[in-house]
Amino acid sequence: QLNQVSLLGLGAMGSVLASTLLGAGLSVTVWNRTPGRATALVAQGARAVDPVREAVAASPVVVACLFDHASVQETLGPVAEELRGRTLVNVTTTTPNESRALASWAAEHGIDYLDGAIMAVPAMIGSRDGQIFYSGSRAAYDALLPTFDLWAPSEFHGADAGRAALVDLAMLSGMYQMFAGFFHGAAMAASAGMSASEFAARQAPFLSAMTHELAALAKVVDDGDYTVPGQQSLEFSDLSHLVRASEEEGVDPAPVAAVQTLISREIAAGHGSEGFARIYAGLRAGAATA
Numbered sequence: 001q002l003n004q005v006s007l008l009g010l011g012a013m014g015s016v017l018a019s020t021l022l023g024a025g026l027s028v029t030v031w032n033r034t035p036g037r038a039t040a041l042v043a044q045g046a047r048a049v050d051p052v053r054e055a056v057a058a059s060p061v062v063v064a065c066l067f068d069h070a071s072v073q074e075t076l077g078p079v080a081e082e083l084r085g086r087t088l089v090n091v092t093t094t095t096p097n098e099s100r101a102l103a104s105w106a107a108e109h110g111i112d113y114l115d116g117a118i119m120a121v122p123a124m125i126g127s128r129d130g131q132i133f134y135s136g137s138r139a140a141y142d143a144l145l146p147t148f149d150l151w152a153p154s155e156f157h158g159a160d161a162g163r164a165a166l167v168d169l170a171m172l173s174g175m176y177q178m179f180a181g182f183f184h185g186a187a188m189a190a191s192a193g194m195s196a197s198e199f200a201a202r203q204a205p206f207l208s209a210m211t212h213e214l215a216a217l218a219k220v221v222d223d224g225d226y227t228v229p230g231q232q233s234l235e236f237s238d239l240s241h242l243v244r245a246s247e248e249e250g251v252d253p254a255p256v257a258a259v260q261t262l263i264s265r266e267i268a269a270g271h272g273s274e275g276f277a278r279i280y281a282g283l284r285a286g287a288a289t290a
Ligand code: NDP
Pocket: 009, 010, 011, 012, 013, 014, 015, 032, 033, 034, 037, 065, 066, 067, 068, 070, 071, 072, 074, 075, 091, 092, 093, 094, 118, 119, 120, 121, 122
């Protein structure tokens, strides 16, 4: 029975999720708000139905890959009774609290809920490159693992339905700030007549090498002693000159100024001789008072 899946949402991601299941011989029913997006999937063997109620009724497992939390509520709210007794896997990107709210809603309606967070672009689905985090119903995860592994390597993050989304967003924080930092550097390098591509050729190996520092920085954080010798101090890490250079070149220093704000805040609090990893403590203190 678990080889019958209904997939709601045939955008860039939903289509490739459905196509991968079809390729593995599963029986797939698809639904999309706007008609006409299922043609290629139907040619591959999918059954396209409307309204959404019919798609939910067709399979014991319903996968939602919609736009956001609001679109999931809008789509699934009216079919809660049809979902009763079925497994709902929601891989739509949501915040942790939105995932928890959906899990509570699902529990109220007798729906087995598993939240998924996709760490991949559509082209990575079906390969070993991406990853999908899940949290919520352990039973649903265990039963569906062979299916999930068709999409990407899977990782279960526990019964708290919000945890997969939390870890996913934490991972994306680093990625987006790295990209923003790259664009800022490229904008500065443009003043030196360097194209973004020329800059990327230099930046990529440098950033790759720097990622080797993460484990050592993490150890300082986990040990909780920012004074251990051998670290780059906050005073040494002061980026005022980088902010100034950016301004001198007429480039908005916003990304690097944000980092400098974190550094100067810790220096002002008397931690200047401690390691750069100290900014972690400042960030966590913000979380405690937020
Ligand atoms: P698309 O924009 O390509 O597709 C969005 C889908 O959501 C469409 O099927 C759209 O239907 C549907 N939709 C939007 N609003 C509503 C609504 N109010 N009611 C019903 N259906 C609605 O997005 P993706 O497929 O790329 O992404 C889907 C989810 O997957 C998102 O949450 C995204 O964050 C997540 N994701 C995507 C990744 C990617 O690289 N693409 C990577 C990781 C996660 P319609 O055709 O009618 O507009």
